[in-house]
Amino acid sequence: MSDQLRFDGKVVIITGAGGGLGKCYALTFAERGAKVVVNDLGGEMTGDGKGTKAADKVVEEIRAKNGIAVPNYDSVENGEKIVQTAVDNFGRVDIIINNAGILRDRSFLKTSDLDWDLIQRVHLRGSFILTRAAWPYMQKNKFGRVIMTSSGAGIYGNFGQANYSAAKLGLLGLSNTLSIEGQKYNIKCNTIAPVAKSRLTETVMPEDILNVLKPEFVSPLVLYLCHENTEETGSLFEVGGGWVGKLRWQKSSGAMVKKGDSMSPEDIRDNWSKITTFDSPIYHSTIGESTNFCINASETDSAESSSPDQTKFKYDFKDAILYALSLGVSSADDKNLKFLYENHEEFCVLPSYGVIPAFGILFNALSSLKLPHNLTIDPAKILHGEHYLELFRPLSTSGNLTIKPRLVDVLDKGSGALLIINIELLDEKNDLVALNQFVTFSVGSGNFGGKRDSNELVKVSAKKFDRKADKTIEEKTTVDQAVLYRLNGDLNPLHIDPSFSAILGFNKPILHGLCSFGFAVKHIIQTYCGNDVKLFKSVKVRFSKPVLPGQTIQTNMWLEKETSGYRVYFECRVLENQSVVITGAYADLHDVKLGEQKSAESKQQVDQSSEVQLSSENIFAEISKKMAQNPDISKGINAVYSFRVTKGNKSKIFLVDLKKNKLSNHSENENVKAECNITISDDDFVSLASGTANAQQMFMKGKLKVKGNIMLAQKLEKLFKNNAKL
Numbered sequence: 223m224s225d226q227l228r229f230d231g232k233v234v235i236i237t238g239a240g241g242g243l244g245k246c247y248a249l250t251f252a253e254r255g256a257k258v259v260v261n262d263l264g265g266e267m268t269g270d271g272k273g274t275k276a277a278d279k280v281v282e283e284i285r286a287k288n289g290i291a292v293p294n295y296d297s298v299e300n301g302e303k304i305v306q307t308a309v310d311n312f313g314r315v316d317i318i319i320n321n322a323g324i325l326r327d328r329s330f331l332k333t334s335d336l337d338w339d340l341i342q343r344v345h346l347r348g349s350f351i352l353t354r355a356a357w358p359y360m361q362k363n364k365f366g367r368v369i370m371t372s373s374g375a376g377i378y379g380n381f382g383q384a385n386y387s388a389a390k391l392g393l394l395g396l397s398n399t400l401s402i403e404g405q406k407y408n409i410k411c412n413t414i415a416p417v418a419k420s421r422l423t424e425t426v427m428p429e430d431i432l433n434v435l436k437p438e439f440v441s442p443l444v445l446y447l448c449h450e451n452t453e454e455t456g457s458l459f460e461v462g463g464g465w466v467g468k469l470r471w472q473k474s475s476g477a478m479v480k481k482g483d484s485m486s487p488e489d490i491r492d493n494w495s496k497i498t499t500f501d502s503p504i505y506h507s508t509i510g511e512s513t514n515f516c517i518n519a520s521e522t523d524s525a526e527s528s529s530p531d532q533t534k535f536k537y538d539f540k541d542a543i544l545y546a547l548s549l550g551v552s553s554a555d556d557k558n559l560k561f562l563y564e565n566h567e568e569f570c571v572l573p574s575y576g577v578i579p580a581f582g583i584l585f586n587a588l589s590s591l592k593l594p595h596n597l598t599i600d601p602a603k604i605l606h607g608e609h610y611l612e613l614f615r616p617l618s619t620s621g622n623l624t625i626k627p628r629l630v631d632v633l634d635k636g637s638g639a640l641l642i643i644n645i646e647l648l649d650e651k652n653d654l655v656a657l658n659q660f661v662t663f664s665v666g667s668g669n670f671g672g673k674r675d676s677n678e679l680v681k682v683s684a685k686k687f688d689r690k691a692d693k694t695i696e697e698k699t700t701v702d703q704a705v706l707y708r709l710n711g712d713l714n715p716l717h718i719d720p721s722f723s724a725i726l727g728f729n730k731p732i733l734h735g736l737c738s739f740g741f742a743v744k745h746i747i748q749t750y751c752g753n754d755v756k757l758f759k760s761v762k763v764r765f766s767k768p769v770l771p772g773q774t775i776q777t778n779m780w781l782e783k784e785t786s787g788y789r790v791y792f793e794c795r796v797l798e799n800q801s802v803v804i805t806g807a808y809a810d811l812h813d814v815k816l817g818e819q820k821s822a823e824s825k826q827q828v829d830q831s832s833e834v835q836l837s838s839e840n841i842f843a844e845i846s847k848k849m850a851q852n853p854d855i856s857k858g859i860n861a862v863y864s865f866r867v868t869k870g871n872k873s874k875i876f877l878v879d880l881k882k883n884k885l886s887n888h889s890e891n892e893n894v895k896a897e898c899n900i901t902i903s904d905d906d907f908v909s910l911a912s913g914t915a916n917a918q919q920m921f922m923k924g925k926l927k928v929k930g931n932i933m934l935a936q937k938l939e940k941l942f943k944n945n946a947k948l
């Protein structure tokens with residue numbers, strides 16, 4: 223076979239090669255061109271006695287097939303002699319298979335010093351001595367392959383094999399370090415934990431099982447790992463019965479349990495579930511990664527937190543984008559790019575993202591809450607009842623927040639218990655960024671004799687409107703909406719696992735309350751804020767009925783100007799069954815940016831803010847800025863847009879038709895949507911006003927730099943390149 227893995231010219235030492243796995247390796251290496259040192263002490267399985275027969279027979283078998291092999295009868299404890307045999311006969315050493323082993327199985331207390339020492343000497347010390355003796359040859363040749371033979375007894379432990387388990391896992395440690403030290407000499411070292419029929423396993427496994435565990439199902443892995451083209455090193459494999467798999471270390475994300483400078487056994491006890499839960503495992507492959515992880519965790523903690531009631535939440539642009547995606551924000555609409563593209567000039571985070579950092583602490587907090595009336599809460603029966611979110615400033619696109627929870631009150635609602643939990647988000651300067659009030663409804667935990675209301679609860683609205691909603695947005699969720707949304711951090715199985723949703727009597731997993739909430743807040747921001755997240759102040763909702771992934775959320779909105787400012791009252795319905803899923807809801811805004819019906823007002827705002835003195839170079843940057851500010855843009859950037867460019871008492875109006883990709887002059891009576899007072903040289907203005915200026919040429923000369931809103935900039939660039947004239 224042309225692609226056969228060959229070992230021509232390579233010298234391989236195999237210990238314990240008189241039978242079982244070692245013999246199988248020896249025969250296969252020889253078949254594939256290697257020169258083999260067949261080492262076997264010829265003793266008993268217990269390490270007693272010695273003889274030449276075992277090794278000789280294998281050498282004979284190899285030679286009978288025209289292979290090249292020499293015997294060696296030394297103990298692995300005399301590894302130098304085995305290496306010398308290889309050097310004397312073949313002049314080099316390339317591959318070491320540490321395979322020899324004996325057993326002295328005893329239950330722990332009956333294990334004598336000799337039982338212990340003998341096992342360590344043969345397995346661990348023997349592998350050390352032999353490999354050390356071969357190392358200089360492999361270093362010199364800049365090639366080496368080493369196999370250590372471990373065992374499931376080492377990895378998992380096995381009754382009666384304390385001595386053997388210790389030695390076998392010791393070999394893994396030896397191999398791990400050799401793989402690091404050998405790296406620069408192209409010496410690769412791997413460990414296998416075989417399950418195979420051998421003299422050692424014959425004593426502990428029944429015959430029928432042993433028959434499927436042929437050595438021939440292990441040797442291919444050993445040969446592969448020893449081939450010159452194999453780069454694998456420092457790895458551990460389990461192999462047997464034809465199956466091969468790689469093992470690695472995994473650790474729980476753990477917990478920072480120290481408080482300031484001290485740490486007690488009680489801190490460990492109180493964090494035990496966090497310490498031992500493998501929800502978000504960490505895989506470190508070097509000691510450096512592992513050590514740095516602890517150091518970083520410690521530094522982060524001491525710099526930022528001293529209370530066990532607090533936790534940290536770090537997020538970056540990817541989290542913000544994932545959140546937007548999980549609320550159906552799509553790049554199909556250009557104006558959404560600012561939520562989806564980190565290099566967008568106006569890249570920002572949806573305000574409702576303020577609910578996400580709180581999640582990390584919620585379920586953990588539940589177990590440590592001291593509830594009145596000895597109330598216990600079943601986490602599988604919690605529904606999100608209500609939510610209040612207030613932002614004290616717009617969320618930044620990345621952050622390192624401290625999360626502070628406080629159990630505010632517990633109410634008895636008969637059919638359930640309400641837990642009111644306030645969660646503050648603080649920035650690195652300890653300034654309050656956001657306040658969340660979670661109200662959770664624990665189904666079936668009511669009637670415990672508690673109070674029914676609390677002053678600290680942010681109340682839902684009782685307001686009813688007899689007019690039709692001022693604005694309505696309908697949006698279909700996808701069947702995978704909850705699957706995507708949970709990646710933001712709320713991994714509650716209620717939203718994905720049918721067996722969990724069944725506990726609460728739901729036929730299918732239901733959507734996260736905060737996902738519907740996110741859709742609704744997005745609808746408000748689109749409708750009343752021109753997508754400007756800075757206008758959001760706060761929002762309160764009650765989740766009155768569940769939503770199923772795939773259903774259509776209809777947000778009905780009523781805008782009211784109240785003494786405290788603009789308030790959007792809203793409700794959400796599921797279109798498919800007309801059930802009202804969010805009730806009593808309202809959002810407070812710092813200001814509104816309306817579409818058509820408020821265009822006069824917003825034009826005024828734009829006009830006022832356009833008293834900027836501009837140079838001719840950035841006229842189009844200003845234009846694109848004005849366009850971005852204008853509510854027409856929120857409908858899409860296909861609008862025909864008019865601008866007045868004024869110089870002293872002269873002015874010029876032009877139209878930008880983004881749909882037709884046209885820039886044209888226009889008459890004085892056009893309803894101007896944005897005006898710019900521009901400081902412009904007389905000559906430039908004359909050129910612009912008279913239409914002799916060629917926008918394309920000006921653009922090419924770098925006089926017209928298009929900045930600002932990225933989509934508008936691209937459209938304008940296209941216009942200029944199309945040779946449009948002013």
Ligand SMILES: CCCCCCC[C@@H](O)CC(=O)SCCNC(=O)CCNC(=O)[C@H](O)C(C)(C)COP(=O)(O)OP(=O)(O)OC[C@H]1O[C@@H](n2cnc3c(N)ncnc32)[C@H](O)[C@@H]1OP(=O)(O)O
Pocket residue numbers: 584585588604605606607608635636637638640660661662663665674712714716732733734735736764765766767768769
């Ligand atoms: C610490 C861990 C934190 C975990 C955070 C959350 C994790 C998330 O993953 C969980 C979710 O997202 S669950 C999904 C979103 N939520 C829902 O779908 C719940 C929908 N609501 C319902 O089904 C019912 O309102 C229902 C079942 C909640 C109540 O219905 P009923 O039992 O029929 O109650 P009812 O008879 O109408 O009213 C009894 C009293 O309770 C008050 N109330 C009703 N609904 C409430 C609600 N949603 N929130 C708060 N209070 C509520 C009523 O006002 C009434 O009290 P009172 O008589 O004093 O006015």
